[in-house]
Amino acid sequence: MAGAGMHPYHQQWVSPPPPPVVPPMPVETPTRASADEIRTVFITGLPPDVKERELHNLLRWLPGFEASQINFKAEQPMGFALFSTAQYAMAAKDALQDLVFDAESKSALHTEMAKKNLFVKRGVVSESSSLDQSKRLRTGGDYSHAGYAAPPFHPPPAPVWGTPGYIATHPPPPYDPYGGYPIPQVAMPTPAPIPAPNRYAPVQNTKDNPPCNTLFIGNLGENVNEEEVRSLFSVQPGFKQMKILRQERNTVCFIEFEDVNSATNVHQNLQGAVLTSSGRGGMRIQFSKNPFGRRKDNVNGAAAEPNGAPTYP
DNA sequence: AGCACA
Numbered sequence: 239m240a241g242a243g244m245h246p247y248h249q250q251w252v253s254p255p256p257p258p259v260v261p262p263m264p265v266e267t268p269t270r271a272s273a274d275e276i277r278t279v280f281i282t283g284l285p286p287d288v289k290e291r292e293l294h295n296l297l298r299w300l301p302g303f304e305a306s307q308i309n310f311k312a313e314q315p316m317g318f319a320l321f322s323t324a325q326y327a328m329a330a331k332d333a334l335q336d337l338v339f340d341a342e343s344k345s346a347l348h349t350e351m352a353k354k355n356l357f358v359k360r361g362v363v364s365e366s367s368s369l370d371q372s373k374r375l376r377t378g379g380d381y382s383h384a385g386y387a388a389p390p391f392h393p394p395p396a397p398v399w400g401t402p403g404y405i406a407t408h409p410p411p412p413y414d415p416y417g418g419y420p421i422p423q424v425a426m427p428t429p430a431p432i433p434a435p436n437r438y439a440p441v442q443n444t445k446d447n448p449p450c451n452t453l454f455i456g457n458l459g460e461n462v463n464e465e466e467v468r469s470l471f472s473v474q475p476g477f478k479q480m481k482i483l484r485q486e487r488n489t490v491c492f493i494e495f496e497d498v499n500s501a502t503n504v505h506q507n508l509q510g511a512v513l514t515s516s517g518r519g520g521m522r523i524q525f526s527k528n529p530f531g532r533r534k535d536n537v538n539g540a541a542a543e544p545n546g547a548p549t550y551p
Numbered sequence: 552a553g554c555a556c557a
Contacts, residue, residue, distance in 0.1 A: 447554090454554055483555060490553055527554050 277327040278352035281317030281334065284308070285345045293317050294376035300333065302326025305358050305377040320356040327351065435470060437512040439520030451501050452526035455491040462489050463515035470511065476500020479530065488518075494530035501525070 284293065290308050297303050302321040309316045321327040331349045338346050358375060441457070458467070464482050471480055476495040483490050495501040510520030 444552095452554095456553060481555065483553090485553060488553055490555090492555065522552090524554090528556090531556065 275324045276351050276353075276355060277321045277324045278354070278356045279319045279321070279327050279331045279334070280350050280352040281319060281347055282314060282349075283339065283345055283347040284315045284317055285340045285343045286315065288315050288317075288339075290376055293319075296334075296339070297330070300326070300330045303330070305356060305375055307356055307375050318352055318356040320358060435508070435511040435513065437520075438510040439512050441510040441520045441522045443509065443522055443524060447525040447527050449498050449502055449505075450525050450529045451495050451498050452528070452530045453493045453495070453501055453505060454524045454526040455493065456488070456522040456524065457516075457518050458489040458491060458513070458521055459515070459517035460484070460486075460488055461515070461517070462513060466513050466515045467491055470508070470513065471504070474500070474504045474508070476503075481530075492526055492530060 281293070288308065290306070293308060294306050297306050297319050300319075300321070302323055303326070304320045304322055306317060306319040309318070319327075319330065321330055328351065331351060334347050334349045336346050336348070338344070356375075358377065447454075455467070467482060468480060471477055471493050474495075476497060476499070478494040478496055480491060480493040483492070493501075493504075495504065505523050505525065508521070509523050512520050
């Protein structure tokens with residue numbers, strides 16, 4: 239017989255308030271937020287030369303994002319990202335997990351919930367008068383997610399692969415940085431579907447030239463349709479101009495891009511692409527011996543210099 | 552394998 243007394247259940251049980259959706263009035267929320275719930279994500283795997291701005295610009299698109307900070311004191315930068323609720327933080331943690339932050343340095347993020355919440359001061363950002371840049375906190379600022387602009391991710395312009403057959407590839411999955419992360423559907427201008435040929439054929443590309451901003455297209459049939467060539471290349475990112483050159487038995491083509499990078503992408507992505515009007519196999523794409531608009535080097539002059547000293551006209 | 556333009 240337990241003399242426990244009365245059941246302590248009273249109507250005092252206030253149903254827990256729903257997550258803060260839209261407070262009726264802009265109440266100054268005291269920084270000591272909902273007590274102990276952790277709504278901060280701890281981020282490692284950032285490249286050593288990461289800038290706070292870079293992390294901030296990545297995070298600012300995530301729902302509920304409030305502020306971020308990087309601690310550079312440790313050997314490796316440690317990032318902290320504060321969200322308005324624990325759910326948002328956990329969703330963001332999952333969304334960022336293993337995200338390739340920097341393809342160049344191959345750095346992928348590792349995220350976990352932080353041990354402590356990121357402490358947000360009140361006026362922040364602009365006030366820290368240049369004393370210690372590393373302590374400056376980046377807050378969510380004014381860009382709420384209401385106006386959601388296009389996210390800063392520019393999916394790599396991977397053309398929808400045809401079936402290169404010789405490399406049994408699957409079409410790369412559409413790049414989704416949020417990976418199943420529930421974000422409001424926003425009508426985004428479909429990132430220019432880059433037409434790709436529907437067929438690729440193997441191509442032996444022996445002896446190429448050093449990368450440059452101009453591509454040499456070989457193995458085009460003699461009566462390939464220039465417009466078909468143009469419509470394929472002119473939509474590739476970085477395309478500047480092309481020149482088709484009809485020779486006796488075959489046709490070649492030069493394509494200038496804005497930079498070596500865009501040329502290199504096309505060099506890879508469209509290698510072996512089959513044009514219907516070509517009547518050959520796949521096209522062979524090489525880097526041009528001379529970039530567009532540059533005169534061929536004086537072959538029997540400068541190039542023969544034994545010490546390699548270039549001679550200028 | 553074929554590399555122009557200025």
